[in-house]
Amino acid sequence: xxxxxxxxxxxxxxxxxxxxxxxxxxxxxxxxxxxxxxxxxxxxxxxxxxxxxxxxxxxxxxxxxxxxxxxxxxxxxxxxxxxxxxxxxxxxxxxxxxxxxxxxxxxxxxxxxxxxxxxxxxxxxxxxxxxxxxxxxxxxxxxxxxxxxxxxxxxxxxxxxxxxxxxxxxxxxxxxxxxxxxxxxxxxxxxxxxxxxxxxxxxxxxxxxxxxxxxxxxxxxxxxxxx
Numbered sequence: 001x002x003x004x005x006x007x008x009x010x011x012x013x014x015x016x017x018x019x020x021x022x023x024x025x026x027x028x029x030x031x032x033x034x035x036x037x038x039x040x041x042x043x044x045x046x047x048x049x050x051x052x053x054x055x056x057x058x059x060x061x062x063x064x065x066x067x068x069x070x071x072x073x074x075x076x077x078x079x080x081x082x083x084x085x086x087x088x089x090x091x092x093x094x095x096x097x098x099x100x101x102x103x104x105x106x107x108x109x110x111x112x113x114x115x116x117x118x119x120x121x122x123x124x125x126x127x128x129x130x131x132x133x134x135x136x137x138x139x140x141x142x143x144x145x146x147x148x149x150x151x152x153x154x155x156x157x158x159x160x161x162x163x164x165x166x167x168x169x170x171x172x173x174x175x176x177x178x179x180x181x182x183x184x185x186x187x188x189x190x191x192x193x194x195x196x197x198x199x200x201x202x203x204x205x206x207x208x209x210x211x212x213x214x215x216x217x218x219x220x221x222x223x224x225x226x227x
Contacts, residue, residue: 003218009045010055010170010193012185013038015177015201022201028073033203035081039088044207046092046126053127053168055099057185061135064104078132079109082116089116093125099165100134129165136187139164165189172217174210176202194220 013034020030038056045054058078064071082096089096096116103110113132143162147154170186170193178199182190196213198205 006050006171008053008168008170010173012057012175013202014179019201019203037205040207042128043092046094055129058130059132079112082112089120093123095123095127096120097129098132099129100132102132104133135184176200176205
């Protein structure tokens with residue numbers, strides 16, 4: 001059997017809060033440690049022979065329901081982290097992109113996001129996409145609404161092209177922390193993806209574990225509805 005080729009990897013980065021609680025820390029400490037994990041995984045993907053895109057679920061539309069102090073911390077952490085990570089993006093040739101409605105963020109954070117996108121646009125080793133203020137149902141509904149307003153036929157092709165994520169379909173989706181659900185993440189793009197759920201909390205997730213997961217993936221039998 002021919003090995004599967006992994007081009008687009010998606011990860012639901014779950015478990016930051018539980019990681020912190022288990023160690024007696026406040027939840028924000030888990031988010032800080034989880035940000036370090038993103039750097040390691042991005043480096044791994046940039047150096048991988050076939051991975052072209054890695055999409056990371058960073059902040060969902062439902063995450064606004066969290067305590068205000070935690071949301072405020074996450075916004076400040078994202079701003080600091082992006083500015084700090086610019087060196088990493090340049091070092092490993094990673095292009096930075098986002099999906100989701102960043103208009104919900106502060107003008108300062110929006111400016112930082114736009115700046116990092118512009119400064120990394122020429123990189124080609126890997127594209128790192130952060131899903132920020134993202135919800136898949138909202139994305140699909142908005143795409144259908146736009147097509148209807150233009151009186152265009154709604155087909156798989158037209159709707160897919162109208163989505164905020166006009167990238168390749170996702171080959172493998174990984175969720176950390178032991179949860180077994182999609183949490184409104186890329187529902188359209190994950191239609192024929194392979195899933196892998198690990199009990200490892202995101203701050204403890206490593207490139208070595210990801211490599212083991214990918215090894216499992218490349219030997220799976222992907223039938224795409226066939227025999």
